Amino acid sequence: xxxxxxxxxxxxxxxxxxxxxxxxxxxxxxxxxxxxxxxxxxxxxxxxxxxxxxxxxxxxxxxxxxxxxxxxxxxxxxxxxxxxxxxxx
Numbered sequence: 001x002x003x004x005x006x007x008x009x010x011x012x013x014x015x016x017x018x019x020x021x022x023x024x025x026x027x028x029x030x031x032x033x034x035x036x037x038x039x040x041x042x043x044x045x046x047x048x049x050x051x052x053x054x055x056x057x058x059x060x061x062x063x064x065x066x067x068x069x070x071x072x073x074x075x076x077x078x079x080x081x082x083x084x085x086x087x088x089x
Contacts, residue, residue: 020082025075030063032072049073 027049035042046066053059061070 018084020084022080022082024078024080026078027070027073028076030066030068030073032066032068044068046073 029048030044030046032043033041034044044066046063046068048065049070050064051060051070052062052064062068063070063073
């Protein structure tokens with residue numbers, strides 16, 4: 001499941017430059033410890049989060065492959081900053 005967030009930020013009152021920060025969020029392998037209650041460590045081997053339903057529903061927060069909540073999956077954030085250099089002097 002990928003999400004994309006675009007933020008436009010302007011800094012400085014006398015400069016007209018703008019920068020775009022693009023963040024892409026991806027959820028990777030499941031890290032839920034299924035043996036925590038007996039003092040062990042065992043993961044289920046789920047390699048990537050797959051939403052169990054459409055965006056905006058409660059089912060979208062559970063993984064279709066392993067059944068765990070999205071929070072148990074490792075979160076990867078890719079950040080890209082794009083500056084408009086044509087307005088810089």
